Amino acid sequence: MTDIPPREPWPQLLPVPRSALLVWLNLAVALTVAAIGLGVGFAQGIKAQLVILYTVISVAVLLWLLNYVTTIFESRSAASAAPSDARGVWRANRVMIIAMVALLIVYLLVTASVPAFRSVTNFIAFLVLEAILLFAFKVSGRFATGRSAFIGIMVLVALVVISSFTIEGFLSGSNVKAILLFAAFLGIACIGQTLVALMGGLDLSIPFVIGSANVGMLFLTTLGVPSFVAFGFVLILGGLIGLLNGVLSYKLQGQALILTLGMGFAVAGLTQILTSIGSSFAGNVFGTVPSWLSNLAAMNGRTFGLAFPPTILIWIVLAVIVIIGLRYSAYGRYVYALGGNRRSARLVGVSEFRYWTLAYVLSGVFAALTGCLLLGWSGGGFIGVGDPYLFTTLAAVVIGGTSLLGGAGGYGFTVIGVLVLQVLTSFLLGIGLRYEWQQFIFGLLILPMVALYGRSPHIRATV
């Protein structure tokens, strides 16, 4: 904890390592990878211009990344003078070595016992996993901040590599579009969760608000309310629920989790009561979804004539706004200040109540937005549509690396977490695992991800 080197100035736009050897090494790696890509591209029979374009782009990006990483290493290598004898090496790396050996044993066991498992793709997958472990332990330690983001990106890249090897058509246009679309739903729902988590709270009412917005929106349009008015009304209602959440939980910040859960229950129940009065099909709402809404979120939606649903664009725009807003606006800085240290923030004159409540309001609004968008996607109202989001929003935030204690993290991290979850879902679906196995794996995945970067200090260090 104490040996974090002082933060150096932001690296220049075009980083170049000081030693010439490293420059050549980077160049060689980049060119080798590009050559492999070139070969594969021609072997697949893609147009020559496209292959050349991709090759050039990949060389440039890879070179930049490699240089960036090596410059960071160079500037920090002086700080770490690790003991070099065998025992020191073992002591410094035992967790990693144990993990890698365990993975090797598991791989060998499975390979030996299951004949269908013996394939080249699985071997590659195994190597990639080992590489991830190595990177996660050795490289991520060099980053003072954004360690979780680095691990997240590593996992993401590895997942994409493994999936594209293992699954036919994983990188096809429609699959990528589907992944992005679902990531957009989850991502929009996660905006509020991230904001709230940054302040040290949690919002478990999100899934219920999503379901209620989903049903309520369809109900209102079926009543004859103009769809845009209904849309705005639902968003405002979502905000009001968020306001209630924020105001009520302000004095009960330790129990915000439970309080929002209760609110969610109440909201979902109330919505169902309201929408099923006078209807013989209690709990179900039938109606037609306005066409602009289905275009917004359905798989075959079009954005300005381009063949992807606008929801993805909305998510990207929102993500950029939130990331920039958190980084540069007064609101964003105060959120971090409050999450980091309540007392000092209050002494500086930041109104805790205002920001706490505002975070919950935003959470409610974005949950309602997700509910409306999901209505456009599915074409029918269903109160349970938000149920998968009860814990996936939390999981995405946690995997991304935002601390649930507040003050550390950001929406950019959550975006990575969302993508990891979504690509993993797609991968698991692709290899034919059922939903319950996916859930099981998600559950087991969260712990090691968090354990890599989200550990609390030992009590010895807090006294």
Add this chain to the structure above:
Amino acid sequence: MAERASSSSTYLLVPILLIAVLLGTAVIRGPNLVSLSGFGSAIIVAAPLILATYALMALAVAGRGTVDLAMGPLVAFINVSVVKLNMLGIISGPFGTFLVALGLGVLYQLAFALIVIWVRVQPIIVALSGFLALTGINLVILPRPGGMAPEFMSSWGLGTTIFSPVLLILVIATGGWLLFTLTPFYANLRMMGYDERAAWTSGVRINIVRVGAHVIAGLFAGLAALCYTALIASGDPSQGTNLTLTAVTALVLGGVSLAGGRGGVTGALLGALNLWLIGYVLATFNFGAIQAFVTQMSYGIILVLSLLLTLLVPVLSRHISFISPWSAFVVLGAVVAAIMLHVATADTYLPSEAVPATAQGPLLDRYFLTAPAGGAEPGFVLSPIQRMAFFAALAAVVLTFAARLTQAEAPARRMGLFLYLFVAALVLALFALIAMQGEVTLFSGGTP
């Protein structure tokens, strides 16, 4: 007066008051409750919730904001495991079933504790992880509700008698915790929950204490799963989330502090009973198709309100510190018992006599007097004036006694032995009374 000491259990006043109101309403709305099968099924239905709440309570007392959201899925996991193992023919006897159920609960909670201690991630993340993993694996073990509970459990879930094995489990669990509170280990546990750093610096081995709390929670979870299996007589992988939500609500309703250090088996028991009673009362109103939604909404609102009420506890305890929650419990319990007895016996003993709406004392005394005399023995005759005077005197004595007790017991940290005995005698008398005339209420009184 005795402000320091009385604040320790004043939080129980709210659930006590609530349970009196709810029980009164429940009995009036649904008189079937006061019968052999009514109480029997009530115990069977409420037992899993009560035990799951105990488990959550043990964890909540340990502090660090440990609310094991995976409690419901854990209970469901043990349930489907037991059922699956039974279907495969691996376990069938009581011994094996108990071993598997308690063992699974303890193993899971042990893993939870070790992860919290060694990996040092927040408990909420472990709980989240466990929730997802267990919910998934439950569906793998048993894709849809079904299967058979072990053979020996078949009579447990009938609910025709009060003194079923489920009640025994409940009593053992409750008594076990109460005995546990006498040990120094419990004092350490509470201290750790209240202020972990202070506990550590004063030499408490907090790791061992935490492991202990989790093991106890695991035992409770195993028992809850057994009761749940007995209740539904099959396996159901899908009810975990609901159980988590209701158990957490019950926990909060029972005044257990989620921040740690405050809570007890009494609060958890009252909370779980309250929650079950809310469901019961709501079920007596016929909402038709939206019944489930009304229940859901009420649970949510009650959870929020009871959380807000915990804010009022410090204020309340400053103003009403002279009231001992235990004595309040006894007095209100007497009132409710009077209402129950009235409902249960209105048809059989007093078919014509209009019951005057009198104060609590006389009502209680009347039935305690008339019940033994219910065998229609005419030897003991009093004139109306004598009877009035007798009742009035007795009521005065009871009221004085209750008031005196309320004040005297106010500074007590826990219920005195006398009150324990008194409550136990009261409950036993009630059960016995109902058992004695249960058939009457069931077959002739219940069906006019």
